[in-house]
Amino acid sequence: MNRSLNNSKRPKNVVLLGSTGSVGTQTLDVIRALPDRFRVLGLAAGRNVELLASQIAEFTPSRYYAADGQELANSSDCRPVSLNELATLDDVDVVVAAMSGADALEPIIAALGAGIPVALANKELVVMAGEYLREAAQQGGTEILPVDSEPSAIWQCIRGETEKPKRLIITASGGAFRDRSWDALRSVSPEEALEHPTWQMGRKITIDSATLINKALEVVEAHWLFDIPYEQIDVVMHKQSIIHSMVEFQDGSVKAQMGPPDLRYPIQCALTYPERVANPTLSRFDPIEVGSLTFEELDSSLYPCFDLALDVAKRGGTWRAALIGADEAAVDLFLDGKIRFTEIGPVIERGLSVHQPIMDPSLRQLTEAASETANRIRTAISAVKG
Ligand code: MG
Numbered sequence: 001m002n003r004s005l006n007n008s009k010r011p012k013n014v015v016l017l018g019s020t021g022s023v024g025t026q027t028l029d030v031i032r033a034l035p036d037r038f039r040v041l042g043l044a045a046g047r048n049v050e051l052l053a054s055q056i057a058e059f060t061p062s063r064y065y066a067a068d069g070q071e072l073a074n075s076s077d078c079r080p081v082s083l084n085e086l087a088t089l090d091d092v093d094v095v096v097a098a099m100s101g102a103d104a105l106e107p108i109i110a111a112l113g114a115g116i117p118v119a120l121a122n123k124e125l126v127v128m129a130g131e132y133l134r135e136a137a138q139q140g141g142t143e144i145l146p147v148d149s150e151p152s153a154i155w156q157c158i159r160g161e162t163e164k165p166k167r168l169i170i171t172a173s174g175g176a177f178r179d180r181s182w183d184a185l186r187s188v189s190p191e192e193a194l195e196h197p198t199w200q201m202g203r204k205i206t207i208d209s210a211t212l213i214n215k216a217l218e219v220v221e222a223h224w225l226f227d228i229p230y231e232q233i234d235v236v237m238h239k240q241s242i243i244h245s246m247v248e249f250q251d252g253s254v255k256a257q258m259g260p261p262d263l264r265y266p267i268q269c270a271l272t273y274p275e276r277v278a279n280p281t282l283s284r285f286d287p288i289e290v291g292s293l294t295f296e297e298l299d300s301s302l303y304p305c306f307d308l309a310l311d312v313a314k315r316g317g318t319w320r321a322a323l324i325g326a327d328e329a330a331v332d333l334f335l336d337g338k339i340r341f342t343e344i345g346p347v348i349e350r351g352l353s354v355h356q357p358i359m360d361p362s363l364r365q366l367t368e369a370a371s372e373t374a375n376r377i378r379t380a381i382s383a384v385k386g
Pocket of ligand 1: 148
């Protein structure tokens with residue numbers, strides 16, 4: 001049974017994990033714009049309890065989760081529950097997974113296993129545990145609905161096709177430093193790195209875009225979500241961020257999905273699936289205004305982290321989880337001013353050099369590999385730099 005495919009006219013019940021982050025607030029923008037379509041059943045957030053409380057007041061869910069077991073005053077009609085309970089509430093039609101970190105992994109797997117479709121924004125979880133997510137979706141007879149713009153584009157291109165694609169072409173904006181040489185980046189500040197040329201996103205993903213680790217993670221994500229071998233996934237630089245990705249089919253025809261660089265489009269596409277719904281709050285695409293679209297080869301010598309991340313991710317076992325932990329720690333250290341931008345790659349590489357992989361790991365071993373690698377890197381850097 002796929003709960004998102006019910007034909008009833010009632011609004012869809014949404015549980016949103018990670019409601020106060022960038023994807024979470026944009027998801028609530030979509031829901032706010034389409035009040036007849038959705039009802040918020042549950043919200044989960046991390047430490048930003050003030051924003052969570054105001055979201056509860058506005059959207060009146062029946063359940064919530066706040067990290068560290070915090071309880072909110074004045075929320076008597078809205079009870080605190082665990083993340084797992086929230087993700088598998090009776091009557092939930094779709095869970096939006098927009099929470100950073102590995103805490104959402106177990107609840108998402110529980111939801112999929114219970115037949116609840118999951119709109120997934122957190123690519124780190126697919127990279128860490130793609131096989132577990134795929135298996136849970138199969139067991140539950142439901143789907144993972146991509147929210148990030150590139151996998152959403154691929155998904156939209158292959159919907160309705162009966163044969164496997166020949167090739168995926170993932171587009172990359174190149175991030176904040178796309179017009180600078182790697183050597184010129186030694187002294188860039190976190191503020192400069194957080195200036196993305198085309199997308200408004202959270203801090204971690206914006207830094208991942210500047211190093212292009214984000215693009216490597218998207219290749220891995222596409223490999224697992226769409227079951228496509230790595231040799232059939234290419235990345236091309238496309239600075240306008242208008243074409244969100246392309247799919248080549250066996251006959252050589254190519255479909256591209258395009259639109260303004262605004263995450264609310266792919267979020268809405270996942271939420272209303274399989275329907276398409278007019279949203280008056282979103283701007284309309286104007287090809288004349290865009291003018292020209294350009295494509296260039298990805299020069300990976302300018303982005304050493306791209307090859308590093310992809311090489312590590314292609315290894316089996318706990319390597320992908322360790323990569324996620326290493327990247328998370330390195331990005332935090334850069335944002336805290338503890339390491340330079342150009343040290344992100346070397347710090348990840350050193351952190352991974354002592355990783356002892358476990359092949360065929362359990363879910364727990366995956367999350368432990370991520371957190372142990374992250375902790376080891378943080379400890380090693382603070383031992384040197386205080
Ligand atoms: Mg993306």
